Amino acid sequence: MRRTILHALIFLGCLGWVSGCRHKEGPEEQKKIALHLPEGTPKRPQGSAALTVKPGPQPFTKADVANYFKTHNLPMNMSSTNDFQVDTLEFLTNKDVSDRLRGASPGLADSAIVGLATLRGLFIFTGPPQTKPARFARAYAAFDATSGNLVMIGTLDQGEQPNQPK
């Protein structure tokens, strides 16, 4: 009988010791681990196929951009293509575009040429859960002038929003 009680006590002691060890491995006790960052030359962003590039001084026109946005919405925009128009199209270096957009870069080489289209109307974007959908009066679309692909879009300002979503 005594032997059984002794065995039970030893077993309970071991159990407590093991569970104590498990506790020490808990989330508060994790040691930081190193994950090395990827090294190498990142790929040039290819973007999404959008405009056909023509030979000559101007690879595409404002009318080409307007035609594209008759059938394609700005990715992630919740208003419709009827709610906005193309305002301007300029060909700038990637660096100039980045300067205009407060540091947001299309991701091409600094000297690469980008067709920056500004858009006017109503744009609605949202983000992760609990984001309030936000409305903007101006947005932009950046096209790689070499390929005509859409590489970046975004909001400019909220301004006056003339339209309501349909």
Place this chain on the structure above:
Amino acid sequence: MFGKVMRGLRVAALRLVAAGVFYLAFTGGQAFAATYSCGNPSSGHCYGVTSWREKPEYFGAYTDIVRAAMSCPSGCGGFVDDEIWLIDDKSSGCTGNPFGMCWVEAGYFFIDGSSSAQYFWADSRPMNTSTFNLHILGDTEAVGATNHYMIIKDARGAAGIFQVWVYNDSLSTLYQGTSTSNTMSGNIAMIGQELAGTKDASAGNANFTRNIWAVQALGPEYVFWYNRQTTTTGISHQDPPFASWTVNPSSPPPPEGGQFTTHCCS
């Protein structure tokens, strides 16, 4: 003659039922057109996500996502994606921007009318002009490929920099982006699926593993110093998207940080 026709019809009906049972068993019925309400400008998009909020600051977030089959055909009215977010919903500069929060996100999506899924990253910054910027990187690898998605605050230079990487082990996929003028302090790390639009999108099971977070900002040693996520956090899912923990993150690794799974839309 009549009996022969009837027998033929019975056989055809049986084959049809068998084909249906087989299809449902092996595909989950995902090719059936689905309708949903995830495109309303007032209520916003639909989500199947989980998040961690218990640390004062997540300096970065990382996950591995296995590329799932995905589609959002012309007329779907939006997109479907699998992605990771690092979010600040506390800092005054972020609560004061048009969205009421800042974030950096990375993942892959299929947009209305596209012919393929594409890698992307985006940010929402603590400012009222040029707030939101979406970067379309390029076509994804084949279904089944595992890609790494890493976001980390960069303390090597000026304040307000986050680095974003999308890559695979061989570095045949390697995209990098930089979020600038972004002084957010990440207090939420989130993974999962976002769905926008009204119909016909689909996405197979996507597994999120190696769910880890950066315990410090990026320094000159160029290392993502991390802890694994260990708490089984709540899931927010609107069915669609569907989401669940398939391996509890409190289980000892592997995989680090459990396995979270999403799919869409029926």
